[in-house]
Amino acid sequence: xxxxxxxxxxxxxxxxxxxxxxxxxxxxxxxxxxxxxxxxxxxxxxxxxxxxxxxxxxxxxxxxxxxxxxxxxxxxxxxxxxxxxxxxxxxxxxxxxxxxxxxxxxxxxxxxxxxxxxxxxxxxxxxxxxxxxxxxxxxxxxxxxxxxxxxxxxxxxxxxxxxxxxxxxxxxxxxxxx
Amino acid sequence: xxxxxxxxxxxxxxxxxxxxxxxxxxxxxxxxxxxxxxxxxxxxxxxxxxxxxxxxxxxxxxxxxxxxxxxxxxxxxxxxxxxxxxxxxxxxxxxxxxxxxxxxxxxxxxxxxxxxxxxxxxxxxxxxxxxxxxxxxxxxxxxxxxxxxxxxxxxxxxxxxxxxxxxxxxxxxxxxxx
DNA sequence: CTTAGACATTCCACTATCGACATGTCAAGA
DNA sequence: TCTTGACATGTCGATAGTGGAATGTCTAAG
Numbered sequence: 524x525x526x527x528x529x530x531x532x533x534x535x536x537x538x539x540x541x542x543x544x545x546x547x548x549x550x551x552x553x554x555x556x557x558x559x560x561x562x563x564x565x566x567x568x569x570x571x572x573x574x575x576x577x578x579x580x581x582x583x584x585x586x587x588x589x590x591x592x593x594x595x596x597x598x599x600x601x602x603x604x605x606x607x608x609x610x611x612x613x614x615x616x617x618x619x620x621x622x623x624x625x626x627x628x629x630x631x632x633x634x635x636x637x638x639x640x641x642x643x644x645x646x647x648x649x650x651x652x653x654x655x656x657x658x659x660x661x662x663x664x665x666x667x668x669x670x671x672x673x674x675x676x677x678x679x680x681x682x683x684x685x686x687x688x689x690x691x692x693x694x695x696x697x698x699x700x701x
Numbered sequence: 702x703x704x705x706x707x708x709x710x711x712x713x714x715x716x717x718x719x720x721x722x723x724x725x726x727x728x729x730x731x732x733x734x735x736x737x738x739x740x741x742x743x744x745x746x747x748x749x750x751x752x753x754x755x756x757x758x759x760x761x762x763x764x765x766x767x768x769x770x771x772x773x774x775x776x777x778x779x780x781x782x783x784x785x786x787x788x789x790x791x792x793x794x795x796x797x798x799x800x801x802x803x804x805x806x807x808x809x810x811x812x813x814x815x816x817x818x819x820x821x822x823x824x825x826x827x828x829x830x831x832x833x834x835x836x837x838x839x840x841x842x843x844x845x846x847x848x849x850x851x852x853x854x855x856x857x858x859x860x861x862x863x864x865x866x867x868x869x870x871x872x873x874x875x876x877x878x879x
Numbered sequence: 880c881t882t883a884g885a886c887a888t889t890c891c892a893c894t895a896t897c898g899a900c901a902t903g904t905c906a907a908g909a
Numbered sequence: 910t911c912t913t914g915a916c917a918t919g920t921c922g923a924t925a926g927t928g929g930a931a932t933g934t935c936t937a938a939g
Contacts, residue, residue, distance in 0.1 A: 558791040626782060
């Protein structure tokens with residue numbers, strides 16, 4: 524149940540945000556870390572309110588509701604951060620397909636890997652665009668957001684290198700040739 | 702809907718496997734790539750059978766059912782591999798928490814990162830154990846499984862290095878100190 | 880003979896996620 | 910004034926995923 528904590532965390536750092544504001548943060552800052560759709564987000568806001576972890580602190584124009592985290596919400600967030608263990612990612616569709624690459628032709632294999640590498644290049648460009656666009660302040664979100672961004676860069680660089688290695692490996696098989 | 706294709710792919714390479722056999726493959730070979738629980742797996746086998754992508758080719762002791770991929774199944778697999786685009790991962794609980802690390806004490810931040818690094822070391826040991834235990838043959842699954850395994854190693858090494866960097870970054874903040 | 884443990888399947892209730900749709904407000908410029 | 914586009918919230922149905930329990934069979938060791 525991490526969407527809940529993503530919302531709670533965002534709200535804790537950006538008090539008085541609306542669902543719409545949060546949605547934008549999910550799209551920009553959290554895009555590669557924890558995605559969310561509108562329906563999920565508004566649904567979670569309703570549940571969090573019902574559970575007493577957040578509350579509407581102000582109603583603005585266009586039906587805008589600004590939320591704030593309650594004491595219970597802060598406690599829940601602290602509990603999640605310090606007392607629960609994150610579970611490791613164990614799903615990667617790109618890699619899953621690599622596992623089955625033996626089922627297609629050599630040309631298709633190469634096409635697949637080159638295609639993924641191209642996507643990666645695009646995402647890399649995207650992350651650099653965000654990096655330049657975001658005004659990095661001295662607040663906590665900037666501070667730790669920077670760490671996450673650096674991770675994203677390293678991650679993509681690593682994947683790129685691995686793909687190049689895999690392509691070489693495929694055209695020139697190791698030790699015992701077939 | 703990738704569980705479906707993971708099952709189909711596994712079955713295409715290991716014809717005549719039972720749900721139980723597949724379950725073990727998910728646990729060992731696919732653990733870091735695409736996880737599945739029993740209930741999911743058996744449910745998917747039933748659906749795949751209903752859709753005509755696989756069929757029971759043999760019934761063994763203990764109610765064992767050995768499955769085989771049908772022509773339609775092979776076609777579906779080929780289609781998936783060559784005509785559909787994989788969607789990028791965009792969920793990482795470990796990183797999500799890093800984003801909110803500003804909400805806890807410096808000691809807890811460090812504890813968190815060190816804890817993740819320890820987990821990583823464990824997983825690294827695990828992957829090496831699997832590497833040694835698995836009999837790497839010359840079949841396709843071994844060939845491409847090796848690529849995936851190499852990815853796993855690089856991934857964990859990268860995360861480790863990043864965590865060490867992040868720890869240094871936290872104790873010695875960059876440019877404009879606070 | 881007994882029993883532990885691997886083999887093997889199936890069902891269930893719950894929660895999470897996705898994608899599309901519906902509805903409406905407000906500000907600014909043509 | 911009209912229209913466009915950003916702002917803003919919400920509902921729905923379908924599918925996917927989790928975790929646990931129930932049930933039973935076969936084999937090998939003691």
